[in-house]
Amino acid sequence: MLPLDKDGVAYDEGSERASSVEDYKVTCMQFIKDISHDYLAWVDYYKLPVDEDKFRRDRINAIVERTNDWIAKVATTIKAVDVVMNDGIQKMAENTAGYPFQMGVFVNNTSDYTLAKPGIIEINVKAVGREGCKVKLGWHQKEKRFLLSSTTPVIIDEASMPEQDFDTLDLHLKMDAQKCQSRDVISFTVVVAETKEGKEQDRRGLTTIIHVS
Template sequence: MALPMAGPGGYGDEYSERASSLEDYKVTCIRFVRDISVDYIAWVDRYALPAEEDARRREGITSVVGRADEWISRVARSIRGVDVVMNDAIQKMAEATAGRPFPIDVTVGGVRAYTRARPGPVEVRLRASGRGARSAALGRHSRDERFRLESTFPASIAEGGLDGSPDASDLALLLDASGASRDDVVSFTVVVQETEAGEETDRRGVSTIVHIG
């Protein structure tokens, strides 16, 4: 059983071309998120975790399903917007399934995971720490990308001064939402790597979605 992950184009590309209406597409994607959550919970079953950690990961997956349902229904205003919310939910469920062995906190305006901001520059605050003597540094989502970024408008996260693996104990990132309009959405994933003696020992991603309004 392979753990499902959203690829570069996300899951929406496969279905959006066949969508007959926005409302029908919302229903399809809400069902898809609910259905795929079963696969993530099945992976938690396979891990045979201690009771407390098992419950934490299950609750994380279940919580994402509920919030994604709400955002697809009430926030998304276009098929592209539905895709962004759905793919963000898939990322978040994968992150909940994997667990978070060291502290990572990503906030927009002091709010985590499902957030809101006005058009323009948006400060993203990253705070992370490693376990014991280990350090936490900003990593890369992939070889070609520092961040995973998906949006309904041209969005970017400034990478000036982020060469190498900058310390992630208290890092301010700048999301450019100057091209956004009311009810646009943007989802991004920040990856943090835990290191010891200069070598990576673990890594985790944290996804955040922003409703522009």
């Protein structure tokens, strides 16, 4: 345990007092650990087959570790810490629910935690429905196709978005991140809907974070 100074903030004699950003990082990293127990409790509640139960638990635990690593090493501002923390919470929720059909979101051939340079960032969305089903790009909310959170404003080009469903979805989206600079972070969620005979029967979101370098 480190000693506490008169304000109750931990310090050691050889270092400067932690900045407010560093303090906030510690708080948020603990919050990520704490809230993960709630998601693991939901996995318990679902009474899943052993393999699926283990898969979802492993994913949630990996998200805690990776998110906290990004909070510690990538985020440089309070806003960036918020983006990374909320990205981790979103990922935990998605993996608690699981994925009944296959889907993936890729930036530079990498998923989940990714790197890109400022400019136009290409996003590849892939999905395949279960037997007898098709897939289509969905909406996060009624009038909001994507969930976006970033330290610098970005937009995903929604011109010419396909509305039909496909046996196999292989979609290339473009994100305008030209205003971004090195160390910015961007979190976005893509929703894919699974359809049967033209009617939506399931949907899942998949959240990806980008470290602009």
